[in-house]
Amino acid sequence: MRLELPDGKILALADGATGTDAAAAIGPGLARAALAVKVDGEVRDLARPLPPSPNGQPSRLEVITNRSGDDALELIRHDTAHVLAEAVLELYPGVKISIGPPIEGGFYYDFEFPNGVVINDEDFPAIEARMREHIDADEPFVRQDVPVSEALERFAAEDQDYKVELIEDLIRNADPAHPLETVSLYTNGRFTDLCRGPHSPSTKRIKVFKLQSVAGAYWRGDSSRQMLTRVYGTAFFSQADLEEYLENLERARANDHRKLGPQLGLFTFSDVSPGAAFWLPRGTEVFNELVALSREMGRPRGYEEVKTPQIYDSSLWVTSGHWDKYRDNMFVTEYEGRQMAIKPMNCPGHCQLYSMQRHSYRDLPVRYWEPGLLHRREPGGVLHGLLRVRHFAQDDAHIFCTEEQIQDEVAGVLDFAFATYEIFGLDVRLELSTRPEQRIGADELWDRSEAALQRALEAQGLDYVVHEGDGAFYGPKIDMHMTDSLGRSWQLGTCQLDYNFPERFHLVYTGADNAEHQPVLIHRALMGSYERFIGILLEHFGGELPLWLAPVQAIVLPIADRHLDYAESVLTRLTDARLRAEVDARGESVSKQVRDAELRKIPYLLVVGDRELQDDQVSLRQHGQGDRGTVAVDDVISQLGRQVNRRSRA
RNA sequence: GCCGACGUAGCUCAGCUGGUAGAGCACUUCACUCGUAAUGAAGGGGUCCCCGGUUCGAGUCCGGGCGUCGGCUCCA
Numbered sequence: 104m105r106l107e108l109p110d111g112k113i114l115a116l117a118d119g120a121t122g123t124d125a126a127a128a129i130g131p132g133l134a135r136a137a138l139a140v141k142v143d144g145e146v147r148d149l150a151r152p153l154p155p156s157p158n159g160q161p162s163r164l165e166v167i168t169n170r171s172g173d174d175a176l177e178l179i180r181h182d183t184a185h186v187l188a189e190a191v192l193e194l195y196p197g198v199k200i201s202i203g204p205p206i207e208g209g210f211y212y213d214f215e216f217p218n219g220v221v222i223n224d225e226d227f228p229a230i231e232a233r234m235r236e237h238i239d240a241d242e243p244f245v246r247q248d249v250p251v252s253e254a255l256e257r258f259a260a261e262d263q264d265y266k267v268e269l270i271e272d273l274i275r276n277a278d279p280a281h282p283l284e285t286v287s288l289y290t291n292g293r294f295t296d297l298c299r300g301p302h303s304p305s306t307k308r309i310k311v312f313k314l315q316s317v318a319g320a321y322w323r324g325d326s327s328r329q330m331l332t333r334v335y336g337t338a339f340f341s342q343a344d345l346e347e348y349l350e351n352l353e354r355a356r357a358n359d360h361r362k363l364g365p366q367l368g369l370f371t372f373s374d375v376s377p378g379a380a381f382w383l384p385r386g387t388e389v390f391n392e393l394v395a396l397s398r399e400m401g402r403p404r405g406y407e408e409v410k411t412p413q414i415y416d417s418s419l420w421v422t423s424g425h426w427d428k429y430r431d432n433m434f435v436t437e438y439e440g441r442q443m444a445i446k447p448m449n450c451p452g453h454c455q456l457y458s459m460q461r462h463s464y465r466d467l468p469v470r471y472w473e474p475g476l477l478h479r480r481e482p483g484g485v486l487h488g489l490l491r492v493r494h495f496a497q498d499d500a501h502i503f504c505t506e507e508q509i510q511d512e513v514a515g516v517l518d519f520a521f522a523t524y525e526i527f528g529l530d531v532r533l534e535l536s537t538r539p540e541q542r543i544g545a546d547e548l549w550d551r552s553e554a555a556l557q558r559a560l561e562a563q564g565l566d567y568v569v570h571e572g573d574g575a576f577y578g579p580k581i582d583m584h585m586t587d588s589l590g591r592s593w594q595l596g597t598c599q600l601d602y603n604f605p606e607r608f609h610l611v612y613t614g615a616d617n618a619e620h621q622p623v624l625i626h627r628a629l630m631g632s633y634e635r636f637i638g639i640l641l642e643h644f645g646g647e648l649p650l651w652l653a654p655v656q657a658i659v660l661p662i663a664d665r666h667l668d669y670a671e672s673v674l675t676r677l678t679d680a681r682l683r684a685e686v687d688a689r690g691e692s693v694s695k696q697v698r699d700a701e702l703r704k705i706p707y708l709l710v711v712g713d714r715e716l717q718d719d720q721v722s723l724r725q726h727g728q729g730d731r732g733t734v735a736v737d738d739v740i741s742q743l744g745r746q747v748n749r750r751s752r753a
Numbered sequence: 754g755c756c757g758a759c760g761u762a763g764c765u766c767a768g769c770u771g772g773u774a775g776a777g778c779a780c781u782u783c784a785c786u787c788g789u790a791a792u793g794a795a796g797g798g799g800u801c802c803c804c805g806g807u808u809c810g811a812g813u814c815c816g817g818g819c820g821u822c823g824g825c826u827c828c829a
Contacts, residue, residue, distance in 0.1 A: 332757080694789065
């Protein structure tokens, strides 16, 4: 067989040659360092025969070593997961093992511990020590392809119910034309696991590893099933790499908005209202700037601001379908014998508002925008700083349009979204979510809606992934996602196409034919919730918000008390120019004032002393950039003003 | 909601095996009036998350609740 190496050379080997043979043929050093081979993109064990190339062309072959980056890390992390299971089985007799894949940054393994056994991170040292023994023992990973019946018997005999279930599912899900005959098992030491592979040659290839945390995780991700104990860990080829990884994690934690927010005096939380932020004056400034941005950008795009009630009769929620599907997640109240609910979303209110007017086709699209306050009864376990709250405001709009206008409107929403994200330099990922199992409306309407959204995405040549079944109960949607400081993904914007609410609310417009027609509804939010958006922004900027958004844009630092009057006069001029500024009047040393202002990440520090006072100047210092020299007060004001007006990011 | 951990001053944390609470920062006052990342001294400040229990005695042990954190499930 012929193989093409990364440098373009062609390697000829006998048929049936293994990955080991290939590595050895290239060089003895490589053979020693080899962990696996990658053939036409598929990572395979060294010991396995290389697959015949599909079309007579040479297969592309790459030998994976510890310098192969993620491919190599994934291998040893998967190896480490096996060693973890091996150690846990020995230390906790009766434990049932389920699955243990490599993941971004590490691996996990899920266990069911025997009754009454609870483990936590205090148990890690003992488990790690046992793992270390197996690694030092240099146990080879041996692959065996065995008949399914044999595998089933084996795991049933060991009471490994989860493995039995996995094999049974593999059998069930196999292509009927090619029923499953064998499954692969990997053995290292006395431990054998059902596993697709691949693995490195032996446990000795794991250099450094660390168990990180335990967590609960449902078997097969199904909340109606057994909760297992998941142990997370990671592995690297060197101690230095591990340490760098841990330091990065630590740094990311410093950028956590839950830390930055209170630190910068933006918001806090209190037990008296879990899941709802208390916005301090500085945070409220930031919040209001974002609302102003939405308003300012929406106006020329034809959005009209409206205000709708917070609390509605349950009949409205029955009409919208929320009463059936989401009542448990709404705050319900009652007075004067009427059942009421606080709005968890704005759409029913906007539909109600639309329905109370007459609309001509000439008026469409109607675009109602409202930075509406919403409350959702989120279960306690899901709350997360500003990113998942019970009380929040959305930059929510509802577009009522004709079917012919859908393409343009969705395109307009996407343009608006990208224009917004561009201001902050945010990269978003697009997801198209299609009809969920629990839904309202005819399938034919869903067909049209999904197709329309897909066309809009493709017309603009945008990259997106499809999430089957993740749509809203009333329509499919395009979601825009961002990642937080710890790599978790959060939805910001959404654009949802809905034929259902217009029908349920009997929405109409008068067409050119003087007959009544039903409009289509587009739900959209771009920042998502202002709360979540601020959380993401704080992490994105590491707390160093751009000048236009900074809660305090400039602080005047008097060198001595005799400069206080001058400092105050500079402050007045800054404030008159609509800049958010302060004077540090504490009488501390300049060094101390500078330090504190830098820690508060205030963009500009204006130091004033005898020299500046004389010439109507300030000594300008920019956050993180140091001294910028002496500048006339008027120049500072106009310079900052320009920067604010441009909403520049620098 | 589920699994695990945690909950001490505004913040960050210390408080060993139960004997009635401590530091740094912040804050107040006084002195210093200072030229770009911490001037010094003194002082005020705590239902040790809440409710029960064990005990002569609970911040510390036990049970329940609430909240937070890490995950899982969910997220209109």
